[in-house]
Amino acid sequence: MTTVENDDEETALAHYISIWELKDGKLFKGFEISQLADDDALAANSFSQIKV
Numbered sequence: 001m002t003t004v005e006n007d008d009e010e011t012a013l014a015h016y017i018s019i020w021e022l023k024d025g026k027l028f029k030g031f032e033i034s035q036l037a038d039d040d041a042l043a044a045n046s047f048s049q050i051k052v
Contacts, residue, residue: 015037018032
């Protein structure tokens with residue numbers, strides 16, 4: 001997110017993950033999970049896209 005006062009700096013608010021169930025090649029059911037952002041986790045670069 002960016003603030004109106006400082007639109008040059010981005011700050012993470014949360015981490016999100018989506019898990020989708022496919023049925024007959026189509027999206028059938030989805031789950032979304034979120035967790036508040038932690039500065040230590042951002043520095044570790046442990047949240048990246050995973051191709052399954």
